[in-house]
Amino acid sequence: MEPHQTTGEMGQGADGRSASDRDADLLAAYAAGEAHAARALLERLGPRVLALATRMLGDRAEAEDVTQEAMLRLWRQAPRWRDGEAKVSTWLTRVALNLATDRLRRRRGVPLDTAFGEGAEPADGRPGVEAGLRAAERAAALRTALAELPERQAQAVALRHLEGLSNPEIAAVMALSVEAVESLTARGRRALAARLGERRGALTLEDGDD
Amino acid sequence: MTDERATSVPAGRGPETEAGDALESAFAAARAQGDPAAPLPAGLMARLLAEAGAERPPAAAAVAGASAPAGGITAWLGSLFRPADRGGGLGWGAAGGIAACGLAGLWLGYAPPPALEGLTGGVAATVFADGDALATSELLAPLDGGLDGGLWDV
Numbered sequence: 001m002e003p004h005q006t007t008g009e010m011g012q013g014a015d016g017r018s019a020s021d022r023d024a025d026l027l028a029a030y031a032a033g034e035a036h037a038a039r040a041l042l043e044r045l046g047p048r049v050l051a052l053a054t055r056m057l058g059d060r061a062e063a064e065d066v067t068q069e070a071m072l073r074l075w076r077q078a079p080r081w082r083d084g085e086a087k088v089s090t091w092l093t094r095v096a097l098n099l100a101t102d103r104l105r106r107r108r109g110v111p112l113d114t115a116f117g118e119g120a121e122p123a124d125g126r127p128g129v130e131a132g133l134r135a136a137e138r139a140a141a142l143r144t145a146l147a148e149l150p151e152r153q154a155q156a157v158a159l160r161h162l163e164g165l166s167n168p169e170i171a172a173v174m175a176l177s178v179e180a181v182e183s184l185t186a187r188g189r190r191a192l193a194a195r196l197g198e199r200r201g202a203l204t205l206e207d208g209d210d
Numbered sequence: 211m212t213d214e215r216a217t218s219v220p221a222g223r224g225p226e227t228e229a230g231d232a233l234e235s236a237f238a239a240a241r242a243q244g245d246p247a248a249p250l251p252a253g254l255m256a257r258l259l260a261e262a263g264a265e266r267p268p269a270a271a272a273v274a275g276a277s278a279p280a281g282g283i284t285a286w287l288g289s290l291f292r293p294a295d296r297g298g299g300l301g302w303g304a305a306g307g308i309a310a311c312g313l314a315g316l317w318l319g320y321a322p323p324p325a326l327e328g329l330t331g332g333v334a335a336t337v338f339a340d341g342d343a344l345a346t347s348e349l350l351a352p353l354d355g356g357l358d359g360g361l362w363d364v
Contacts, residue, residue, distance in 0.1 A: 030262070033269030038262035046250045046258065054244030063244070064254050071258050075265035135239035142236035161237040162244075193229040196236060 019044075023088035024081070031078040042071065045089055049096045055162040056100040058136075058143055066103065070096040087172075093163075094173045097155055104147045104154070145195035152176075153188035160185045 017025070023044060029037035049070050053063035073095050074088070081088075146154045152174070159170045160181075170181045250258070 031267055033267050035263070035266065035269075038266065039259060042250065042255060042258050042262070046255070047248055048246045050250060050254070051244035051246035051248075055240050058240065058243055064251075067250075067254065068258060068261065072261055072265065075262050079267055135242065138232075138236040139239035139243060142233075142240050162240055164241075189233065192236075193233045196232050197229050 020087040020089060024083050027074070027078050027081050027088055028083070030075070031081065038075070041074075041088075045074075045092055046071065048089070049092060052093065052096050052158075052163055053100045056097075056104055056143070056146075056158050058139055062103055063100075066096055066099045069099055090169075090172050093159075094175075097159065097173065101151060101155055101158075104143065105151065107143075108147050141196060141199050142192070145192050145199070148195065149188055149191055153184050153191065156181055156184035157188035157192065161189075 026037045026041045050063055050067045053066035054060060057063050070092055074092055155174060156170055159165045159173060167178045167181045171178045
């Protein structure tokens with residue numbers, strides 16, 4: 001299966017600098033005390049961090065907390081940043097992924113409605129409300145199952161299927177080989193499918209009991 | 211990003227098709243809840259900018275202004291005695307204070323008050339009478355005496 005999207009790091013700008021080069025330049029400018037650099041970095045990198053956290057957690061407030069914490073770590077890392085060691089976006093994705101995974105796994109054992117209750121929340125009376133609620137339930141069930149997977153499997157699956165990264169991109173974020181990523185995502189998918197199947201079976205039984 | 215690609219189903223459908231479809235559908239639903247193309251909400255952006263400002267190192271220009279200017283130690287010393295509004299580090303007021311301190315030290319060296327005389331004499335005797343031994347204890351012993359017997363009693 002092809003990745004859903006790329007990270008957008010490969011393109012060259014008009015000045016011949018890649019997007020990741022520009023991120024590194026901006027981080028260096030921030031470290032040098034240039035006030036404009038923070039806003040530019042936030043506009044470039046913030047939306048992806050927020051989307052990753054929202055997709056993994058399904059909770060806007062928690063996703064914003066993750067975004068704030070991830071960006072705070074980037075600001076604090078800026079003076080020590082050594083160009084060429086990692087792409088800024090890759091480093092930030094790794095930080096956000098770890099923060100979101102920690103929160104996801106802390107929800108284990110918490111009642112589903114409390115931990116995963118927020119969904120698409122379509123407004124009442126609009127067409128598609130029911131479909132929206134079903135989608136929200138599916139997303140919540142997925143997160144429940146994801147939280148129960150071994151951590152690295154959950155992270156690889158999230159990057160692949162929620163973020164749409166390619167295997168080499170996931171390997172860079174997780175500091176693994178591409179082969180290890182392939183193995184993790186395959187096992188993670190199987191485990192998720194089995195857990196969602198169990199849940200569907202349980203729901204069917206509950207419905208039958210009514 | 212609602213991600214229409216999410217509806218794609220992997221090639222090679224097999225006996226696990228139903229489970230695979232359910233999984234793809236769940237992935238799509240979760241992806242639809244976060245849009246990486248949407249700008250950050252204004253409130254979040256404001257909080258992030260505030261934190262970035264609080265963490266931001268001082269501008270390089272400001273740091274350079276506080277350190278020695280180019281041109282070596284002579285130029286730096288010269289800058290100390292220029293008025294501050296012309297880029298001098300201290301200005302005449304501060305330079306005057308430094309000069310007064312220097313003159314006071316010079317005067318104490320030539321004509322120390324009695325309370326200091328025992329102190330400085332004791333140290334000097336210890337240091338210069340026995341050139342081999344400059345152990346701390348030998349320096350402190352006359353200091354203690356000087357402090358006990360002189361300075362604190364003034």
